[in-house]
Amino acid sequence: MNWPSHGANPHRFYETIGLSLPERLLDFSVNTNPYTLPLSLWPSQADFCRWASEYPDPEATELIRALAQAEQLSDEHIFVGNGASQCIDLLARLFSGKRVGILEPTFSEYRRACLANGCTVKSLVSAEESGWGHEMSALFALLEQVDVLFLCQPNNPTGTAMEKEELYALVQAADEGGKFVVIDEAFYHFWDGGYTTVPWISSFPHLIVVRSLTKIYHLAGARVGYVAANATMIEKLKALQPAWSVSQLAQQLALHFLPMNEFVAHTRCMIARERQRVASVLQEAGYYVSPSVANFYLLRPLNKPVEPLLYSLLKEGIVPRHTMNFAGLHGRYLRLSVKTTEENDRLLSFLKRWQT
Structure with missing residues (x-):
């Protein structure tokens, strides 16, 4: 069967x-923010119409300035990019033909983009038994075999994250060896008590951090992502990017939402509370739940195959990500x-019934 490559496409x-x-559908395969701002805090209809009719600033000067200020970095x-996905694609082009390491299971676009650009991919695959983590000795061994390492923090699909000291040691070793590390922090905003790299x-000119604004601000249709890296790397990415990649609508929406720190903090708190509640109920009901710190988690029934559960959920109108x-x-998870609490309760009610 030709399974869809990504979630958020139930049809x-x-x-x-x-x-x-x-x-009636409830899409649990999409991992954008379930909480949305009231319409009174969105731009006006006139603003939307104007932005949709305007060419964007090809340099995204105002947005870069705002992001740099938020990250306490200089503009350079x-x-x-047009979503974190374009940033990943351009990085793969930049590293064309290189040896790439990927910590898996993870976002499939790293592998797809790198293979499409002639890279040789080596992966290190974690498992439930290890808490979805990797031994440091194995990470250092992989680092010696590659030119670039891709990892997701927190990781998609497990929701797990590396300890700060371990990740720092890995980035430091890579930098000392002239190896690049690409860290995808697309879900950082949902990580209560988390840290950013x-x-x-x-300190590390070989470190490249990818971020997404799509998920936290519920802007999947606008497509805004960005990269934080050394100035030379940034210039190389700009040279590869097609003109007018990020629409005026996307740039202006990002500028509008960026100052709303209270909304982000509220989301982070609510996600953490709901995730802990959901995990507790599901574990008691006979399910494995991955030790996630993000706004998603892996699930499997402890004593039954997952495929009947997948079909039962879909027939109920509840859409998981395969x-x-x-x-x-x-496919075992x-x-x-x-x-939201109401949506999670509908899922929990069904999953408890399914186990009885």
Whole structure:
């Protein structure tokens, strides 16, 4: 079966597996912010119409300045792309033909983009038994075999994160050896009590950090991501980027939402509370739940195969993310996002019934 490569496309998913689309859908395969700002805090309709009709600033000057200020970096250390996915694609082009290491299971676009650009990919696959972590000795061994290392922090789809001291040691070893490390922090904003590696840019010129604004601000249709890195790397990315990649609508929406720190902090707190509540209920009901710090988690029934659960959820109108195309998972888990209390309760009610 040709399983969809990503979540957030339930119509395609139902069509692929031959099920009729229910009238009422609850999409747990999408991992954007479940909390949205009231319409009164959004730009006006007139603003939307004006931005949609304007050519964007091809340099995204104002947005770069705002992001640099937020990250406490100079403008020359920030690159803005059409979503984090374009940033990843451009990095793969930049490292064309290189030896790339990937910590898996993880976001499939790293592997796809690198292979498309002639890279040789070596992966280190973690498992449930190790808490989805990697031995430091294995990480250093992989580092010796590659030119570039891609990792996701917190990781998609497990939701897990490396300890700060371990990641720092890895980045330091890579930098000393002239190896690049690309850290995708797309889900950093959802990590309550977490840390970012962006401040390390000043110490490690081989460190590249990718961020997304799409997920936290619920702007999947606008597509805004950015890279924090040394100035030389930023200039190389700009040279590869097609003109007008980031629309005026996307740039202006990002500028509008960036100052809303209270909204981000509230989201982070609510996600942490709901994730802990959901995990507790599911573990008691007979499910494995990955030790996630993000706004999603892996799930599997402890004493039953996952495929019947997948089909039962879909027939109920609850859409999970399959894991067929995540290295090492082989479809034995489902990835589910953390949503609002009401939405999570609907999921929990069904999952408890399914186990009885």
